[in-house]
Amino acid sequence: MKKLQAAFSTVMLVDDNEIDNFINQKMIEGCNFADKVYVHTTAKSALEFLKNIDRNPEFPQSLVPQVIFLDINMPMMDGFQFVAEFGKLNPETRRGVKILLLTSSINPQDHQKSSNTYAIAKFMNKPLTKDHLASLGVSDNQEIIRF
Numbered sequence: 001m002k003k004l005q006a007a008f009s010t011v012m013l014v015d016d017n018e019i020d021n022f023i024n025q026k027m028i029e030g031c032n033f034a035d036k037v038y039v040h041t042t043a044k045s046a047l048e049f050l051k052n053i054d055r056n057p058e059f060p061q062s063l064v065p066q067v068i069f070l071d072i073n074m075p076m077m078d079g080f081q082f083v084a085e086f087g088k089l090n091p092e093t094r095r096g097v098k099i100l101l102l103t104s105s106i107n108p109q110d111h112q113k114s115s116n117t118y119a120i121a122k123f124m125n126k127p128l129t130k131d132h133l134a135s136l137g138v139s140d141n142q143e144i145i146r147f
Contacts, residue, residue: 004032007136012038012065014046014082015102016074024069024102024128031133038065043074043082050086054093064093067136069102069128072110079103083119094119100136102128 011034013021021039028037040046046068053059072079079101086094098121101114106125114123124132 006032006035008034008066009062010034010036010038010065011067011069012040012046012049013069014040014043014074014079015069015071016041017071020071020126027128027130027133031130033133033136034067043070043077043079047077047082047085050089050093054089061092064097066096066098068097068099070099072101072103072105080113080117083117087119098122100124102126 011028013024013028015021015024018041021041025037025039028034038046038049040049050064053061053063070079070082077085083099086097086099099119100122101110101120102124103110104126105111111123114120122136
């Protein structure tokens with residue numbers, strides 16, 4: 001049986017909670033949302049990964065995730081700080097990347113701040129669900145839905 005094409009080739013999870021990352025990765029794989037899932041437990045490691053691609057023109061652009069699921073509340077560098085640093089990458093590296101806040105935050109200021117941040121495509125509350133994914137890229141019949 002031929003596997004259906006995933007909605008996206010590559011996505012990235014950035015969350016300091018390893019259990020959330022595990023569950024979210026399984027949800028993404030189970031819904032055929034992406035072919036490859038990069039998982040980072042710190043915003044700094046995710047940013048360093050992207051900077052390495054940014055600095056090395058020999059790396060294929062296909063390594064850059066098309067969707068980044070980003071937690072807000074993390075130690076050392078929070079989600080908003082990550083977004084600010086992400087904005088300093090070359091436009092070619094940033095092009096086509098959708099940053100989605102996936103958080104347990106119920107702080108209305110976080111939601112407001114995300115609305116005012118150009119690079120954030122959507123604010124979603126945890127946990128990541130099949131319905132979340134369907135609203136982003138895959139319907140039940142596996143058609144690709146554009147942002």
